[in-house]
Structures are given as C-alpha cells and as structure tokens.
Amino acid sequence: MTDRPYYTFNREERNLAAILYHLLLSGEENLKRFLELVDHKPEWSVDKCEVYFEYAWLRDKWHLMDKEVNPNEVKRNWVEARLPPSIKPPSVDKGIRAWNEFFGLTKKPSSKHIQSPANWVLAGIHPSVQGNAFRKLAMLKWAFNIKPDLVIITGDNRAVCVEAKVESGAGKYPTSKSDKAVWKARLAGEYIDQLDCQRNLFERVLDYPVASPGSPNPSVRFVLLDNEGKGQAVVKGLSWSAVFTEMKTLNSHAMVKKSLEPIVKA
C-alpha cells in the first residue's frame, strides 16, 4: 500500500488549491507574481492583501448578524434590500413563520428565526414568483451556498476570485433533478454557470462594482484555474502548470517541491 507516496497520484483539487494557498502566503514574491499572472493590479501593497481558502463570507456574515440587537429585523431588511422589486414577501405583521414559508420552507419553517437564504427550497417558493424574478431569487440563495476556492482581497472593493478544477469542469445550477424540474416549470431560462454564480455573489450581493465587459482593470478579477487554462468570456483562464511554474518553493517543505515536479514546466 505504501509503495509510492500519495502525492504522486492525488487527484483532489482541494489539495492542489491548498498547496497554492500555502505558496501564496510564503515568501515575499509569490502573491505578487500570482496577481501579475491574472493581470490584477492591487490597490493595497501585497502585504496588506488578505488571502482566503474556501471563502464563505456570506454564510459567516449571516451568522454574525445574530450579535445584533434585533437579528431578525436586520436579516429581513438585508434580504429584502436584495430582492427584485416585483417580489413582495409577507410584511412584518404577518410574522416570521409566514416570511420563511414564502421562501419555500414549508416543511419545518421556524417561527422564531428569519432563516438563511441558503435554506430556501426552490420548489416551495411562493407561486407568484416566476421567470426572471425566480432566477434572481435562486441566485441569491446560491450566493449563500457557494464557496469560491480561493479569494484574495486586494484593496477597497477589489478582489480576485479563483475557481480551481482538476478533472471536472465548472458546474451548472440547479444541480438536483427535482430543482431542474422546478426551474423549467417556473420558466427561469437557461441553467446558471458556476462562475456566473460567483460573479453574482460579488457584484450583486456583496456590492463590488460591476466591471464593464472587457475592462482591463475590473474591481473583481474572476479566474478559472484548471489543466487547460482557457477561461471564459469574462473569466480569466490560468493553468496549474503556468501558476506553479511561477511560484517559488524556497521555504517550503520538501514534499511541496516533489508534489509539483510533474506539473511545473522545465
């Protein structure tokens, strides 16, 4: 079983992303080199940048709202400020349970807590919500569920968002059979690309400025990191070999260098 070390046949993309995370935070040059590779000019000096693995900001911001004097009021207002104008959930006097039920929590809706959009049930969302409005509601829900693999905060309202893949491609939402059926029944249009969900998270939910198409210096640079490095229309492509070839491993454990040998270009 131990005739060869695991790193010679590891196929887990999170493992590669974790090695990259380690490198970005090691030494002085790697983060700077990485930002150059994705054409992102930081507003802060690199030592002020923040680097995160599995970025679940929204989920944890929601949790933080429990510290408020009136969490339910804060949460309700936060969500309603981000709904399409045509969507009118039940008013405060109808109670918390009715509000949760409007968003599909029909089996066991809480009467005490405004529940996280992460838990909304697409099939149960109020039948008045159709088409584009339904699509936007679903994307708000998914914004709470997704966790971009690697996020670098590079200055006020500026960031790099990296989705890492090894063998599989970027996914589509919805994912379950039942939710796809609901999607079609509500006339919500094409399925949503995983990268579009990430753009929605930053640009429509977290209020980072939306870049104009083809902008050379967008507020948020979206990167698809995989074996091909081709990217998409507004998503910068980057390959594992390109990025690891640029990283210095001087201060890393020997295993890091051995792991990357087959990937790095000679």
Add this chain to the structure above:
DNA sequence: AATGACCTATTGGGTGATGC
C-alpha cells in the same frame, strides 16, 4: 465531448429534550 441521472461524503442549521 457533453449532458443528465444517480451515488457518496460531508456540511450547515433548525428543533426540542435535557441538565445546570
């Protein structure tokens, strides 16, 4: 080559019982 169905592993979060 791309898509969809189905599967496993894992996680978050709400409820209600329990004990202090």
Add this chain to the structure above:
DNA sequence: GCATCACCCAATAGGTCATT
C-alpha cells in the same frame, strides 16, 4: 435562562456510468 446534544432536513461537490 443558558449550553449541549441527538435528530432531522436540505444543501453542496464531485465521481461514475449511460446516453446523445
């Protein structure tokens, strides 16, 4: 009035396999 716990629901990613 609290933590803590088991339990349950609902979700995610990504793998395999069959189909197109």
